[in-house]
Amino acid sequence: MVWRNNKMEDLKKLQDDLWDYAETGFKEYKSAEAMCKYLEKKGFEVNRGICNMDTAFDAVYGSGKPVIAILAEYDALDGMSQEADVAEYKPLKDSTTGQGCGHHLLGVGAINAFLELKKIIDEENLEATIKLVGCPAEEAGSGKTYLARDGYFDDVDIALTWHPSNISSVSTGSHQACIQCYFRFKGVSSHAAGSPELGRSALDAVELTNIGVNYLREHIRSDERIHYAITNTGGHAPNVVQAEAEVRYFVRSSTGPRVKKLYERVCNVARGAALMNDTELEIIFDEGLVDIVPNFTLEKVFRDSFIKLGVPKYTEEERAYAKKFKDTYDVDVLLNQTYENVKDVKKLKKNIIESELNDYFVDKDHSDVCYMGSSDVGDVSWVVPTAQINVNCFSYGASGHSWQWVAQGKSSISFKGAIHAGIIIADTARTLIKNPNLIEKAKEELKERLGDQEYECLIPKDVLPHVY
Ligand SMILES: [Zn+2]
Incomplete structure (x- = not known):
């Protein structure tokens, strides 16, 4: 299997632990602690409880400019309890929560990006500061919004992140x-x-x-x-x-x-x-x-890395596993979904029919369109150029906030996705560090897109992070 070395075994265990904890927004005590401990074990100094949030943290490595932030998430959803690896709806008896959006993978992938990037910085003797930012409460609570509001990103030049998906692509467009x-x-x-x-x-x-x-x-x-x-x-x-x-x-x-x-x-x-x-x-x-401000400059760098490094490869065993989950969906329904900005929809539909899971890079056109759904990545994107990728972690058919995503959240397929996301983020950051003109260009683009609009946080200054 792919993770037969120490780092990989530890990361797989972290993935499984975060899946088991499945803690909801601002209650991710065990999850945040497990991630902090993992980073400390790797020799990093960790700051816990940043910006008035007990479950927010960061680890910083390197020195000087540029400063690149890698955003991690780990919160779960209520109403998403589900047994692992079972291809039918089967909630756990002792829990109501589950990793319905794959944020445990997001956390593990972000940590891998941080580790890979540290390695690159050391090996190539690059000057840069990298920050792994543990952002709680994405689903409800908006940890990143407080970080953006309270000036956490003031010294950051670029923010990069990813989200587990059922296709591998560069994320584009805005969100609500x-x-x-x-x-x-x-x-x-x-x-x-x-x-x-x-x-x-x-x-x-x-x-x-x-x-x-x-x-x-x-x-x-x-x-x-x-x-x-x-x-x-x-x-x-x-x-x-x-x-x-x-x-x-x-x-x-x-x-x-x-x-x-x-x-x-x-x-x-x-x-x-x-x-x-x-x-x-x-x-x-x-x-x-707030809404997400896309950044085509960064999207292009991500795209180049994706094309260079490809997508995860799957074994026959993994394909058989994915098929069980794909079969819980009607393929006609899947084919009739809208695949926004996909350059070659025909190729994607052919892959949906012929394969159990997405196994190639789905190229997209850049887009400014606002898509349905929201993320607190939006607040970050208003204060610092930000971009994200999607990496396949599941079978075809599965969509976010479904029992199928929870059930597949401990699989080797999802682990491969998280690890691969980390590798692509690290490679993208490397390109940016080596080409400061790209960072300037991304900053110019953000400036142009905002025009005379100022970032206005929707959470008033006197409201502290909370759970009602
Ligand atoms: Zn999510």
Whole structure:
């Protein structure tokens, strides 16, 4: 197997441990500690608890300019519990969380990038400072947003990262800005049959909010998204009028100013619901993150490294493993998905039909378009030129936040993806260090794209990282 040496065995164990811990945003205590310990074992000095976040950390190596940051993640998702290596939906009995977005791989891949880059710097006697940045709470909490807001990247020249995927490509385009909040309603409890006239249902207010927002959907931009989850139903007794209830909202739009306006409209719906049924509303602003600013200069350097180094190779055994998961999807559905910016869609579709998993570099055209979904990488990309790649870690068909991704999160396929991502990031950083003009060009590009817009963090200065 590919990881038959000490470094690889240790990294594989780290991957498995992070998968087992599956800790959600700002609660990644064991995960962050395992990564810090790993880095210390390799001889690095680690700073724990940076920018008021217990589970954020960094390790720094080298000296002088340029300063290159490699971003790591490790948080899991609630509602994504799943047994490993089983090709059917099978939640674990003792856990509700799971690595549904592959952030444990992201963390391991980023660490490998840091180790590989250190090796390159030593061997080639390069001048550069490299930082491995442990960024907590990507899924909810926005660790990177606090880092960007609080000036962590002020001395950084370039930020590089990656995300596990089911194709290998250079990530391009923007992603949505997002505001997350809670609407907490207070009503009056009473006997639902005996004295309903005395009650005021907080749960009704939640439902009225959701209904109002579902009507609002028809009158918003097509690049906007609104999602909710009821976080407190006010109890499980239908014969008690619910005195309290709460719903959590994610509001997304293509830019910071736009998402602020849409958020205000959603808040008005909640205010209207409270007015309608005589309940009290508390709006709890949780967090916000801005859109991603793409950087074609960096994308090109990533592309060159990808073309030079190729993609992971798979054994027959791995292909058979991937097939079990691919078979849980309807291939026609997969073929009808939109493959944005892919240069040769025909080739990709042929590969989807013929192969169990993506086994070639999927070349893409650069794009400025805003795609659905959000990441706190957005805040980083506003303050420092930033780019990311995707590396295949799963079978075809699997998509983020699916049980299939969780189930494949300990496989050798996903490990190969993480290790390969590290190698490509390190090679890209090497090119940048050796060609300072590319770093200047990337900075110029960021400046041009922003024009007269200033970075405005959506989280107010006085809000500290938190878990509600
Ligand atoms: Zn993710």
